[in-house]
Amino acid sequence: MTQLKESVSCPMGTLLNVLGGTWTFYILWILRNNGPTRFSALKRQIEGISSKVLTEKLRMLEEAEIIYRTYEPTIPPQVTYGLTEKSQDLIVVLDQLAQIAHKWYAKTD
Amino acid sequence: MTQLKESVSCPMGTLLNVLGGTWTFYILWILRNNGPTRFSALKRQIEGISSKVLTEKLRMLEEAEIIYRTYEPTIPPQVTYGLTEKSQDLIVVLDQLAQIAHKWYAKTD
Numbered sequence: 001m002t003q004l005k006e007s008v009s010c011p012m013g014t015l016l017n018v019l020g021g022t023w024t025f026y027i028l029w030i031l032r033n034n035g036p037t038r039f040s041a042l043k044r045q046i047e048g049i050s051s052k053v054l055t056e057k058l059r060m061l062e063e064a065e066i067i068y069r070t071y072e073p074t075i076p077p078q079v080t081y082g083l084t085e086k087s088q089d090l091i092v093v094l095d096q097l098a099q100i101a102h103k104w105y106a107k108t109d
Numbered sequence: 110m111t112q113l114k115e116s117v118s119c120p121m122g123t124l125l126n127v128l129g130g131t132w133t134f135y136i137l138w139i140l141r142n143n144g145p146t147r148f149s150a151l152k153r154q155i156e157g158i159s160s161k162v163l164t165e166k167l168r169m170l171e172e173a174e175i176i177y178r179t180y181e182p183t184i185p186p187q188v189t190y191g192l193t194e195k196s197q198d199l200i201v202v203l204d205q206l207a208q209i210a211h212k213w214y215a216k217t218d
Contacts, residue, residue, distance in 0.1 A: 011207075011210035011211050011213070011215045012135070012138055012207050012210040013135065013156075014210065014213075014214040015206060015209060015210035015213065015214060016131075016135050016138070016206070016210075019134070019206075020129075020130065020131040020132070020134060020135070021130070021131055022125075022130055023129065024129070025125050025128070025129060026121070026122065026129070047122075086213070089213075090209065092205060093202055093209070096201060096202050097121065097124060097125070097128075097202060098120075100124060100198045101121040101125075102120050104120070104123075104195070104198075105120035105123040105124060106120045
């Protein structure tokens, strides 16, 4: 994924470096709605994403401390992802985007 | 750019299809701050973006009626981009993202 160069003078550039990219907001939106979610469930809910891309996105979001990852050594092992305390700041943004999405694109039969 | 498949049941997927992608929010953020802006000025302000990618992004945003484009037949011709009435809905999201960016990434020397 092309990265915006982190510009010291521009926190927004740094934030959009993390949040930009095709799938990121959608992953956060699913975690916001469903709460902690297994990798397989996340993959099923995002049409068109590959396991490789989803894994990379989740690792990047985890490094940015926006999501957390729990690993349970069950057989098979179970990996769950969820929004961190820090990312609660993003919920208001996700909810506003959802309102706009509804206003612009909801089918009104 | 990989496209989320438009899912009829999911306006958010449709919206994020338009707004997702590395540069999109950043372009909107510059137009939100600067008002109508020339292509060349936009390019200068987005480190790392190529003219080809910027042109594609602007065309996609114009088709989605999120930005408008004015063409003045001066010599050389001048093309200006700005936020449409519809995209005023996004300003609150952009401002919220800027607050979060400041909170998370602003240098506090």
